Amino acid sequence: MIARKLIEAPDGRGRIFLAILAAAAVLVPCLNLALPPSSALHVPTSAVALWGKYLCYALLALSLDLVWGYCGILSLGHGAFFALGGYAMGMYLMRQIGTRGVYAHPILPDFMVFLNWNELPFFWWGFHWFAYAALMILAVPGALAFVFGWFAFRSRVTGVYLSIITQALTFALMLGFFRNNLGFGGNNGLTDFKDILGFNVQAQATRATLFALSAVALILGYLIAQAVVRSKAGKVLIAIRDAESRTRFIGYRVENYKTFVFTLSAAMAAVAGALYVPQVGIINPSEFAPANSIEYVIWVAVGGRGTLVGAALGAVLVNFAKTTFTTGFLAPYWLFALGALFVLVTIFLPRGILGLIPTTRASAAPNGAAAAGPAAQPAE
Amino acid sequence: MARPAQHTPVEPAVAKPHDITQSLLYLNGVTVSFDGFRAINELSLELAPGEMRAIIGPNGAGKTTMMDIITGKTRPDVGEVLFDRGTIDLATKDEAAIAQLGIGRKFQKPTVFENHTVEDNVLLALKADRTVRGNLFWRPSGDAQRIAETLETIGLSAHRQRLAGSLSHGQKQWLEIGMLIAQDPKLLLVDEPVAGMSDAETMTTAELLKDIAKDHTLIVVEHDMEFVRRLGVKVTVLHEGSVLAEGSIDEVSANERVVEVYLGR
Numbered sequence: 001m002i003a004r005k006l007i008e009a010p011d012g013r014g015r016i017f018l019a020i021l022a023a024a025a026v027l028v029p030c031l032n033l034a035l036p037p038s039s040a041l042h043v044p045t046s047a048v049a050l051w052g053k054y055l056c057y058a059l060l061a062l063s064l065d066l067v068w069g070y071c072g073i074l075s076l077g078h079g080a081f082f083a084l085g086g087y088a089m090g091m092y093l094m095r096q097i098g099t100r101g102v103y104a105h106p107i108l109p110d111f112m113v114f115l116n117w118n119e120l121p122f123f124w125w126g127f128h129w130f131a132y133a134a135l136m137i138l139a140v141p142g143a144l145a146f147v148f149g150w151f152a153f154r155s156r157v158t159g160v161y162l163s164i165i166t167q168a169l170t171f172a173l174m175l176g177f178f179r180n181n182l183g184f185g186g187n188n189g190l191t192d193f194k195d196i197l198g199f200n201v202q203a204q205a206t207r208a209t210l211f212a213l214s215a216v217a218l219i220l221g222y223l224i225a226q227a228v229v230r231s232k233a234g235k236v237l238i239a240i241r242d243a244e245s246r247t248r249f250i251g252y253r254v255e256n257y258k259t260f261v262f263t264l265s266a267a268m269a270a271v272a273g274a275l276y277v278p279q280v281g282i283i284n285p286s287e288f289a290p291a292n293s294i295e296y297v298i299w300v301a302v303g304g305r306g307t308l309v310g311a312a313l314g315a316v317l318v319n320f321a322k323t324t325f326t327t328g329f330l331a332p333y334w335l336f337a338l339g340a341l342f343v344l345v346t347i348f349l350p351r352g353i354l355g356l357i358p359t360t361r362a363s364a365a366p367n368g369a370a371a372a373g374p375a376a377q378p379a380e
Numbered sequence: 381m382a383r384p385a386q387h388t389p390v391e392p393a394v395a396k397p398h399d400i401t402q403s404l405l406y407l408n409g410v411t412v413s414f415d416g417f418r419a420i421n422e423l424s425l426e427l428a429p430g431e432m433r434a435i436i437g438p439n440g441a442g443k444t445t446m447m448d449i450i451t452g453k454t455r456p457d458v459g460e461v462l463f464d465r466g467t468i469d470l471a472t473k474d475e476a477a478i479a480q481l482g483i484g485r486k487f488q489k490p491t492v493f494e495n496h497t498v499e500d501n502v503l504l505a506l507k508a509d510r511t512v513r514g515n516l517f518w519r520p521s522g523d524a525q526r527i528a529e530t531l532e533t534i535g536l537s538a539h540r541q542r543l544a545g546s547l548s549h550g551q552k553q554w555l556e557i558g559m560l561i562a563q564d565p566k567l568l569l570v571d572e573p574v575a576g577m578s579d580a581e582t583m584t585t586a587e588l589l590k591d592i593a594k595d596h597t598l599i600v601v602e603h604d605m606e607f608v609r610r611l612g613v614k615v616t617v618l619h620e621g622s623v624l625a626e627g628s629i630d631e632v633s634a635n636e637r638v639v640e641v642y643l644g645r
Contacts, residue, residue: 232503233515239493239504246491249451250563251479251510260512 017309025215029208045204052211054316056276059218061299061315063268066225069306071261072241076293077166081141083287085270090190090283092133097194111185121183137274138267145266149259167290174288189284214275221268298342304352400466404429410459419445421621432593434608435601437618443601447569451485452478484565488572490552494545501544502527505559534558550581568598586610
């Protein structure tokens, strides 16, 4: 039954989105691995790595859209969940280095040897098993989101106050992870990875596989998010977004719905972070920086809030622009361009880039925003 | 402020049956202060099962605060708020729990879910499982029938696919009343149902409420005296947070103190 829910026909743009992703997941690795570099159709490995990174960002944006676009929870701390997922993956990768590190210690990662630590801290135990690391990738950010949500939503912290405490959450984590004695490599973070599941992380085939996995993760994330927002619970989420106290007076426990969707979203962001780390080869505390989390919100706003597809599109487009603008003579102006983009989109495209494309289905769109116009957009 | 004690109905035709077990809703000595201002002052009120009661009173009389107390939005400082023959203490429960017990509320300002269709608004209100899990794996089963009936009652069948945000003010009021009916509550609290309505709409609404009252218990708060007269039910006049008078509309409008409060001294 769940499986049937997941593959229930998406709307027009959802189908296009899934088709592109599925094609990319198959074609890009093939064109990269099977064709010689001299071929016109060859996809260079650097592009595979770059677009793999974009796909992780797209999944992160999707997770943020789920809470912000559909439930009105403007999280300015989603980078925390992304980074925690990344750190959990990074810990697995560190344990795979083994004796190939600079200090050649069989168990301790280099930075622990450098700090004169003698044994592995308990929270690093088990991370040499991939299955355990995979569990932690979901469990740690999920548990943090659940506990945070439990307290914040039960106390009815909403709107800008909630946004501020999510910022505080990620800022506090950043400060913590900067400290050497917390045991996560401090300022330098975790890097110098060698293997993932026995494959060299730098190898062309591994990169192509990670790209394909990122695309698959994005497809799954989209299908799950879509199943949630299309269910009756999804209608409740939109009701909460638009008229929270009314929803409560009908008898829905708003805090439970918010905690559920926030936790689900955090787990999705964490998966994005876990796939991101082996592709970029490093995770450090700057991923927790509050400014990053704000940037993620911009991606969603640019693409089109409350559309899922738009969030992913926004993440890819903004990051493509970022890559383009931060290399070359335009580099000093990137932040201005980003700021201008946000202002212009907010003023002229309140429904994002996707708002420019008319929906193919005439009947009420599931997100409901189609016919409502900017005036009906919640202002949170 | 020299004011008589709480129970001073001018014409206490029938002494109130001070029997909790006969009342659907029982408020006794309820007081709520905001920053020292007593919004509700030793308010006592009883509502029998099946009754429709109109509540009137000038601005600031405490009508909306009273509804907030009954629905769990505001906690009383002192006093009893009991439901269902005195078996349930509402003062210890929150909004969602009270709604699930069977108390529905329509707000003064119509609040419907503007980005949902009319039928989805009713669907969300329908008496059903309210848990996250139940609604994630929800499948329509017999809901269409109940939604259609509700839309029929409120006369919005032709608009079921429209977004609620595109309805007229009067239609939104009706939709909200429809959402109340869909909850199938034991008690309906209706706050200013005809505010901003045309005369024709007001008349339709009066008929609609009388129809609902056939098998529900209602409290209707309203400013519009003509509307209250048309409902033809027992009226409670609130003033400065307590009951000033109780009786038929003719009785209370003949009451000197009520006239004084409404027209100034």
